[in-house]
Amino acid sequence: MAVQLMGAPGSPYTRKMLALMRYRRIPYHVRWQNPGLQNSDKTDGLPKPKVALLPTYYLPDDTGEIQAVTDSSPILRRFETEFEGRSVIPHDPVLAFFDWLLEDYGDEWLTKAMFHYRWHYQPDIAKAGSILPRWSNVTGSDEEIGPLSKYISERQISRLSYVGSNEVTKQTIEGSFKRFLTMLNAHFQTSPYLFGTRPSSADFAIYGQLTQLALFDPTSSAIVTQDFPRIYAWTEVMEDLSGLDIAEDGSDWINASAGLPDTLLALLGEMATLYIPYLKLNAEAVMSGAELVDAEVDGRPYQQNPFPYQARCLQWIGAQYGALSSDDKTRLAELTHGTGLTEALS
Numbered sequence: 001m002a003v004q005l006m007g008a009p010g011s012p013y014t015r016k017m018l019a020l021m022r023y024r025r026i027p028y029h030v031r032w033q034n035p036g037l038q039n040s041d042k043t044d045g046l047p048k049p050k051v052a053l054l055p056t057y058y059l060p061d062d063t064g065e066i067q068a069v070t071d072s073s074p075i076l077r078r079f080e081t082e083f084e085g086r087s088v089i090p091h092d093p094v095l096a097f098f099d100w101l102l103e104d105y106g107d108e109w110l111t112k113a114m115f116h117y118r119w120h121y122q123p124d125i126a127k128a129g130s131i132l133p134r135w136s137n138v139t140g141s142d143e144e145i146g147p148l149s150k151y152i153s154e155r156q157i158s159r160l161s162y163v164g165s166n167e168v169t170k171q172t173i174e175g176s177f178k179r180f181l182t183m184l185n186a187h188f189q190t191s192p193y194l195f196g197t198r199p200s201s202a203d204f205a206i207y208g209q210l211t212q213l214a215l216f217d218p219t220s221s222a223i224v225t226q227d228f229p230r231i232y233a234w235t236e237v238m239e240d241l242s243g244l245d246i247a248e249d250g251s252d253w254i255n256a257s258a259g260l261p262d263t264l265l266a267l268l269g270e271m272a273t274l275y276i277p278y279l280k281l282n283a284e285a286v287m288s289g290a291e292l293v294d295a296e297v298d299g300r301p302y303q304q305n306p307f308p309y310q311a312r313c314l315q316w317i318g319a320q321y322g323a324l325s326s327d328d329k330t331r332l333a334e335l336t337h338g339t340g341l342t343e344a345l346s
């Protein structure tokens with residue numbers, strides 16, 4: 001039976017999961033969200049999620065009753081056990097941990113760039129305001145769409161403070177985005193995906209954000225198109241990997257016994273020096289009940305509202321790391337020696 005979900009073309013997590021399901025050849029039926037109906041009961045009798053996020057999946061619980069569930073990463077892992085073959089989690093537990101970390105970075109940090117570019121510069125605001133409300137209403141008249149454009153833009157711009165896009169952080173977000181593109185571009189010169197010649201969950205997470213950053217929002221799309229055409233091309237190809245042949249024995253994942261490519265080490269270094277330190281500062285602010293994360297990230301002042309969900313992300317990373325055997329922890333330390341990752345994880 002086809003998996004049921006609701007999403008939107010402009011939702012990076014929806015795009016992450018659609019591409020994942022195509023690659024894994026999981027049949028699905030996607031409904032496009034109608035933002036005008038979001039807070040009404042007109043959802044075709046489908047259950048509502050606890051927190052309204054996209055994508056929303058409608059999946060059976062233990063008793064077979066359909067529940068509305070959200071959060072792409074655990075759903076992706078649920079599919080790993082429910083659907084056979086074409087796994088997106090590397091077999092080597094150390095690589096699987098790196099994959100977790102990079103997936104989380106894509107979902108939680110790269111999305112800051114996505115939200116920032118979409119709702120900061122005028123041409124991006126104008127495009128998003130005009131297109132977003134039309135996805136679920138292609139025949140809508142301009143009179144009908146107008147108020148919805150205004151509603152969506154105002155709502156999203158008011159949320160910039162939650163993702164941490166403001167005048168203080170602008171340079172950090174944009175600078176780290178371009179640095180990430182530079183690192184990814186270098187990596188793609190040695191291998192088409194992060195962990196070899198088959199895509200992992202982290203590839204799908206990064207792809208999801210890039211469907212917007214590279215393909216949709218004018219300011220970030222110009223950066224990717226002009227300076228990183230390889231990444232633009234990659235994003236389009238990732239959309240549908242249903243025909244990609246892979247080796248079910250896993251021999252197309254990189255073999256870490258031979259060490260890691262320098263380009264992957266550089267990306268892991270970014271987790272050690274930018275992403276994990278950021279998560280720690282946010283978690284401290286959440287735990288102490290501070291009103292603001294007000295600290296230094298990436299060598300620059302950084303301010304945003306504390307984000308409880310991302311404090312849990314740090315706990316999950318710690319739990320994944322803690323679950324590695326001591327041999328694997330030693331191997332991880334040796335493989336990433338000099339990147340600062342082990343130190344950041346302590």
Ligand SMILES: N[C@@H](CCC(=O)N[C@@H](CS)C(=O)NCC(=O)O)C(=O)O
Pocket residue numbers: 010011012013014052053054055070071072073107
């Ligand atoms: N951690 C969630 C994040 C999902 C998420 O933040 N979705 C955004 C859109 S891309 C959303 O639905 N925001 C609320 C809204 O737009 O009303 C996941 O991985 O699925």
